[in-house]
Amino acid sequence: MNEKKILIVDDDPNICELIALYMNKEGYETRTALSGKKALKEFSVYSPDLTLLDLMLPEMDGYQVCGEIRKMSDLPIIMITAKGETFDKVLGLELGADDYIVKPFDVKELVARVKAVLRRYEKNASDTDADKRIVFKNLVVNPVTYTITYHGKEMDLPPKEFELLFFLSSAPNRVFTREQLLDRIWGYEFIGDTRTVDVHVKRLREKMSFDDEWGIKTVWGVGYKFEVKKNV
Numbered sequence: 600m601n602e603k604k605i606l607i608v609d610d611d612p613n614i615c616e617l618i619a620l621y622m623n624k625e626g627y628e629t630r631t632a633l634s635g636k637k638a639l640k641e642f643s644v645y646s647p648d649l650t651l652l653d654l655m656l657p658e659m660d661g662y663q664v665c666g667e668i669r670k671m672s673d674l675p676i677i678m679i680t681a682k683g684e685t686f687d688k689v690l691g692l693e694l695g696a697d698d699y700i701v702k703p704f705d706v707k708e709l710v711a712r713v714k715a716v717l718r719r720y721e722k723n724a725s726d727t728d729a730d731k732r733i734v735f736k737n738l739v740v741n742p743v744t745y746t747i748t749y750h751g752k753e754m755d756l757p758p759k760e761f762e763l764l765f766f767l768s769s770a771p772n773r774v775f776t777r778e779q780l781l782d783r784i785w786g787y788e789f790i791g792d793t794r795t796v797d798v799h800v801k802r803l804r805e806k807m808s809f810d811d812e813w814g815i816k817t818v819w820g821v822g823y824k825f826e827v828k829k830n831v
Contacts, residue, residue, distance in 0.1 A: 635659025
């Protein structure tokens with residue numbers, strides 16, 4: 600069996616050691632980094648399947664590290680931090696984190712979250728192929744490359760923004776509640792609120808001036824839909 604590799608990033612060596620101990624017991628290979636710059640170096644060399652990323656780090660904070668990793672890879676990131684405010688959670692998710700857990704945490708819960716995120720990532724990877732491209736006028740959503748082509752220009756989106764657009768556009772004119780979207784894109788294990796969905800929709804709308812023929816529409820009191828007004 601291919602052993603999954605976990606990169607643990609925290610400035611407290613005791614926390615790194617504790618997490619590594621539990622991950623090793625579950626059959627994961629681990630490597631640790633105690634600073635932001637070291638984390639980026641290890642990520643490039645080690646090529647982990649998942650990164651556990653603390654927010655408060657020397658040299659570069661977790662937000663900066665997450666942003667730099669997302670320029671290189673869409674592999675899963677779980678942020679670990681002592682901060683629990685909604686603002687911090689939403690900012691981390693906007694930058695491309697897949698999940699968020701607040702210190703102090705139960706290590707067994709962390710292990711469960713790691714397994715869930717990896718399962719979700721593997722399922723998404725196995726479900727996507729070239730035949731599942733979504734094509735509308737001036738828009739092609741490609742699940743293989745995790746890119747969209749908008750008005751003839753290829754655009755890269757953060758993973759969660761892409762997954763949200765792909766999911767909604769896969770079911771034109773169907774209305775989804777915020778809770779349904781949160782469960783489908785972030786997974787039922789995700790601890791967060793529905794504002795996360797609103798933030799990601801807002802980001803998509805800022806990047807694309809939706810055509811008259813299609814767009815993500817708000818259904819007041821319910822949620823969102825990818826509205827297609829006519830065949831395009």
